[in-house]
Amino acid sequence: xxxxQTNRPELPPEIARRRTxxxxxxxxxxxxxLTEKFLLYGGAIQMAGQVRAKGEARRTRSDFMQMEKDRxxxxxxxxMSFDFGTFRFNLVDTxxxxxxxxxxxxxxxxxxxxxxxxxxxxxxxxxxxKLFEVCRLRDLPILTFCNKMDRESRDAFDIIDEIQENLAxxxxxxxxxxxxxxxxxxxxxxxxxxxxxxxxxxxxxxxxSVQIDxxxxxxxAHHVPEHLLEQLRxxxxxxxxxxxxxxxxxxxxxxxxxxxxxxxINSFGVKELMDxxxxxxxxxxxxxxxxxxxxxxxxxxxxxxFKVQANMDPKHRDRVAFVRMASGHFKRGMKLTHVRTxxxxxxxxxxxxxxxxxELAEEAWAGDIIGIPNHGQLRxxxxxxxxxxxxVSGIPSFAPExxxxxxxxxxxxxxxxxxxxxxxxxxxxxxxxxxMIGSGFIVGVVGQLQFEVLASRIEMxxxxxxxxxxxxxxxxxxxxxxxxxVEKFADMNKQHISYDNDGDVVFLTRLQWDIDRVARxxxxxxxxxxxxxxx
Numbered sequence: 001x002x003x004x005q006t007n008r009p010e011l012p013p014e015i016a017r018r019r020t021x022x023x024x025x026x027x028x029x030x031x032x033x034l035t036e037k038f039l040l041y042g043g044a045i046q047m048a049g050q051v052r053a054k055g056e057a058r059r060t061r062s063d064f065m066q067m068e069k070d071r072x073x074x075x076x077x078x079x080m081s082f083d084f085g086t087f088r089f090n091l092v093d094t095x096x097x098x099x100x101x102x103x104x105x106x107x108x109x110x111x112x113x114x115x116x117x118x119x120x121x122x123x124x125x126x127x128x129x130k131l132f133e134v135c136r137l138r139d140l141p142i143l144t145f146c147n148k149m150d151r152e153s154r155d156a157f158d159i160i161d162e163i164q165e166n167l168a169x170x171x172x173x174x175x176x177x178x179x180x181x182x183x184x185x186x187x188x189x190x191x192x193x194x195x196x197x198x199x200x201x202x203x204x205x206x207x208x209s210v211q212i213d214x215x216x217x218x219x220x221a222h223h224v225p226e227h228l229l230e231q232l233r234x235x236x237x238x239x240x241x242x243x244x245x246x247x248x249x250x251x252x253x254x255x256x257x258x259x260x261x262x263x264x265i266n267s268f269g270v271k272e273l274m275d276x277x278x279x280x281x282x283x284x285x286x287x288x289x290x291x292x293x294x295x296x297x298x299x300x301x302x303x304x305x306f307k308v309q310a311n312m313d314p315k316h317r318d319r320v321a322f323v324r325m326a327s328g329h330f331k332r333g334m335k336l337t338h339v340r341t342x343x344x345x346x347x348x349x350x351x352x353x354x355x356x357x358x359e360l361a362e363e364a365w366a367g368d369i370i371g372i373p374n375h376g377q378l379r380x381x382x383x384x385x386x387x388x389x390x391x392v393s394g395i396p397s398f399a400p401e402x403x404x405x406x407x408x409x410x411x412x413x414x415x416x417x418x419x420x421x422x423x424x425x426x427x428x429x430x431x432x433x434x435x436m437i438g439s440g441f442i443v444g445v446v447g448q449l450q451f452e453v454l455a456s457r458i459e460m461x462x463x464x465x466x467x468x469x470x471x472x473x474x475x476x477x478x479x480x481x482x483x484x485x486v487e488k489f490a491d492m493n494k495q496h497i498s499y500d501n502d503g504d505v506v507f508l509t510r511l512q513w514d515i516d517r518v519a520r521x522x523x524x525x526x527x528x529x530x531x532x533x534x535x
Contacts, residue, residue, distance in 0.1 A: 011283055011297050018367030019281045020090040020324070021143075022107055024135070025117035026125035030147040034117055034264040035093045039082060041271055079322055079369045081352050087278045090369050094131075103307065103428065106380065108134050109395050110306035110324035110369065112282045113141045115273070116257070117264075120146050120153030123162045132167050139254040141282050142169070145273050150263040152181040156235065160243065160259065170256040172246045173239050175272055177261040179228050187261050188232060189272055190239075191246065195224070196272065251280050284367030287326040289383070289392045294326045296366035301328035301336065302385045303370075304392035305378050308427045319423070320351070320371040321378035326392065330364040336384040338377065339391055345384070347372055380428045399529040400431045400444025403473045403508065404451060407440060409465035417441075420462045425501035430454055433476065433498035433506055436490065442498060442508065443468070444476055473508040477515060481525035489518075489525045504531070 010016070025031045079092045092111055094104040108114065114135050118124065135142055146159055153159075160171045175187040175196070186197040224232065250256035258276060262269015284296040287304075294302050307322040335344045351371040352361040364370045372378060381395045408417040421441055425432040431444035445451060451468055458464050478500075479486055486505055490497045496514070498506050507527055509515060518527055 021113040022092040022111040024131040037270040142257045144259040174258040298327040300386040305382045339383045405469040435498040477527035479505040485524040
């Protein structure tokens with residue numbers, strides 16, 4: 001594995017074998033199915049579930065919220081760890097729906113690489129493009145998997161062209177499809193010169209591979225019909241002429257993406273992709289932080305919270321903070337300093353996730369993702385260290401684009417509703433604003449679907465039916481500035497002011513004109529659409 005910066009010391013072998021990556025794609029490109037197959041190959045589950053299960057087919061392992069199982073979509077990012085060959089993969093599955101983009105954005109701050117899943121029939125879709133932009137901001141290395149090749153799909157050159165044009169990144173084929181749709185037989189593995197054949201009968205069988213010696217090997221004729229063989233030779237010849245060869249350094253810098261073709265539901269092409277992640281994926285990287293960066297080979301432990309999930313187990317009111325280890329070798333029972341409150345925390349029962357099954361984590365290394373159960377002390381953006389006051393930077397919180405008022409169906413339960421909303425606000429599932437004048441709460445989200453998720457979760461987890469009401473406001477901005485200036489501004493604009501769950505002042509408005517007016521009349525305060533998470 002090539003090192004990005006040549007002057008960095010070599011990582012300890014236990015850290016160097018870690019690969020931490022997220023899977024990104026448009027909804028329905030097959031992200032969750034691919035995740036399942038990864039777990040199947042990693043030996044984590046015996047039989048993969050399908051997202052929309054038919055009767056006996058197993059329910060998907062990585063979707064655990066009731067709503068995810070009903071709708072067949074993933075709405076919260078889940079983390080899983082498993083071994084594959086000599087590597088330890090830490091995989092984070094992200095929601096593809098654009099309504100949950102903030103969760104996905106934060107997840108991408110905790111990984112070293114991304115696997116982009118593309119639907120062979122649809123190519124690059126809007127959400128893929130958005131998520132790709134985020135990876136671009138962080139220069140994440142990207143590996144591409146073109147899924148659903150067993151259905152009628154587009155020409156491989158078309159797909160590669162589209163990726164190169166829309167995403168402005170070099171693409172190099174790591175494998176090439178043989179036939180398409182009904183005729184899809186398998187792929188030719190360009191990197192290892194192998195023929196991979198697909199078995200359509202049993203979806204959970206690992207494909208057989210035939211070692212060949214170049215495309216002129218007579219053995220090919222036994223496995224591939226003549227007209228497809230002709231086409232394959234021609235296309236691979238063209239691909240080698242027209243497309244750049246694989247340059248591992250360019251992949252690590254995020255300028256080039258290798259593409260594998262396959263069909264996740266038939267477990268096909270997945271193993272080659274996993275080998276590729278092991279070979280070309282980056283080892284744990286340096287983490288940006290204030291006042292200095294954190295290198296993975298440091299002896300002292302440091303980690304940061306990138307996601308909080310409440311009520312993972314409906315039987316217990318629990319909260320799990322997902323922590324990405326940035327450096328060191330963590331052992332169960334260690335005392336770490338919680339930088340924001342400066343208090344020590346003994347971490348006695350950290351968990352490793354195998355989808356919704358958890359195991360106690362006896363140890364974890366830089367690059368791993370562990371869960372720390374807690375009662376609300378840990379929030380998104382918090383850093384845990386062995387005493388040094390470091391703060392991991394770059395985890396944003398976005399201004400919501402949709403605002404609605406919320407009321408409990410039973411007015412006597414208003415207190416319970418407040419507790420439920422505070423919990424979701426800390427989890428980052430929604431922004432909750434308490435207006436300065438009047439009662440009730442205003443909930444802000446990025447996408448419409450989040451309102452439904454919120455209502456269904458409040459009802460399921462707290463037994464509170466709620467209703468959303470139209471709010472007069474359409475956008476929210478955080479108010480920054482000197483304390484006196486902010487207080488004066490709040491006094492003058494009481495009807496627009498509310499507080500978020502951290503107690504920060506928020507300006508609610510319905511017109512862009514209001515925002516311009518503030519900039520004009522109050523030069524000493526600024527309104528911003530993002531805020532760094534809970535410093």
